[in-house]
Structure formats: structure tokens, C-alpha cells
Amino acid sequence: MSTPLSSLDLSVRLEKAEAAERLVAAQKRLAHLRLFTAGLLTERTVGPGIIVVFEGFDAAGKGGAIRRLSASLDPRHVTVVPITTPTPNELAHHFLWRFQATLPARGGMTVYDRSWYGRLLVERVEGLITPSVVRRSAEEIVQFEKALIADGFIIVKFWMHVSADEQLRRFLDRQSDPLKQWKLTEDDWRNRERRDDYIDAVNDMIETTDHEHAHWDIVPADSKHFARVFVLETLTHRIEKALERDGFAVPPSQGRDFLDLK
DSSP states (O other), X not given: OOOTTXXXXXTOOOOHHHHHHXXXXXXXXXXXXXXXXXXXXSSSOOOOOEEEEEEESTTSSHHHHHHHHHHTSOGGGOEEEEXXXXXXXXXXXXXXXXXXXGSOOTXXXXXXXXXXGGGGTHHHHTTSSOHHHHHHHHHHHHHXXXXXXXXXXEEEEEEEEOOHHHHHHHHHHHHHOTTXXXXXXXXXXXXXXXXXXXXXXXXXXXXXXXXXXXXXXXXXXSSHHHXXXXXXXXXXXXXXXXXXXXXXXXXXXXXXXXXXXX
């Protein structure tokens, strides 16, 4: 049976020149949309808060994609939140509690470098929660996101997928580069050994938490140039569609759309 990850074509590539042109166009469009949703282009009140979630395998390129996303934005118009292991105090609360303080206000934008989906990934794979808690947590995440959407927020979710061979190449590159060695940890190697378990967890996560107005976009990330363009173009497309859905008059494009997205 086909699964979300098994049907992905990781061979897609872009020529460097085309990728650079498309990336700049998408960055300009995103900056324009952010000015609009922040209420800085019209006299209308501020637009919806924007939540962007990045998940993916270690070395899949989340950091590089996030840097390109935020590069064209005023730092006051985007907050990047890296999510790490929960503290003892956070563990004493419901697993979604620790994310409340970093959610954007209306007109704001928060980008999560990993997120509440760690509940369905590392906590599941490491056996920190039972299968019944995994199922319940997936339902709670969907209800959490639906509540935010009903309150006017936009949610865009990316899983950045990289092949085992490409991941190994990037690991070895980091290992041999003194300026990148800090990126590679023992946990990265241990997670790689459990890749099949993570693939099962990711497929289940996508199946159970892909819902109306908060779909998962799976990014073929073996080519960094392609992945970064895909992320930026998809993000602007999702924001535009959400604004139209909520009755906003989307301003004319300042960039160009290249992806034939549904």
C-alpha cells in the first residue's frame, strides 16, 4: 500500500540559476504578504497570525529553508522558535502547554523549528508514551490546530524528507567540517539507526493530522535548491489561499508562482 513518503520523488532538481530566480521572487512575495497581514499596507486592521511548522529528518535542511524564509522579512515580522527537549517543568504540564507562549498574535508570524509533533515522532519512537497516548495526542493536536484556525490563524506544515543516502552524505560532511561538527550529535546517529521506525511514525502522523486548512506539505529535500524554492513558493500559496478563504482581498503578486499546487 502506498504511503505519503513512499510516493515521494526525491530525484527532483532545479538548475542553480532558475532556483535563485524563483527563490528571490518567492521571498519578495512573502515579504509583501507579511506587510499586508501585519496591517502595514492598508487601513484595515491586522490580518491573521501565521504559524509555520517545520519537521523532518536530521540534516534534511530545515535550518537552511528557515533562513531563506526569514531572510527577506523584517525581524520584527517573524519569530523563529527552535524546539528542544522539554524541561522538567514542561513535562509536568500537558504536552501542548509549552507552546502557548510562543504562538503569534494576530498580524504576527511564528516559525517552529520542530514542534508539538515531537509527541508523535521522537516520543513515540523512543517509547516514552504508549500507543494509546500516541492516538490520543494526535486527536488533541488536530483539535488544537482546528481551534487556532477557527480563531482566524493560518497554519502551514512542512515535513522535509531526505533519502538515507543523502542524509549519510550530509552527516559525513558535517563530521569532516570543523565549522559544522557541532551540528552532528550522537542522537543524530542513533535516530538514523531507527529510520524505519521514524518513517512509520511520520506516515501515521501525516495520515492522522492532515486536516482541512492545515495540510501537510511533504518536501523532497535531497536537492537543497529545490527544497528551499518549494518551501517558499508553497508557503506563499498557502497564505494566499487562506486569506482568500477568510475574505481578505489578497494584494497583487509582487513575485511569480511556479508550482502547480492543488
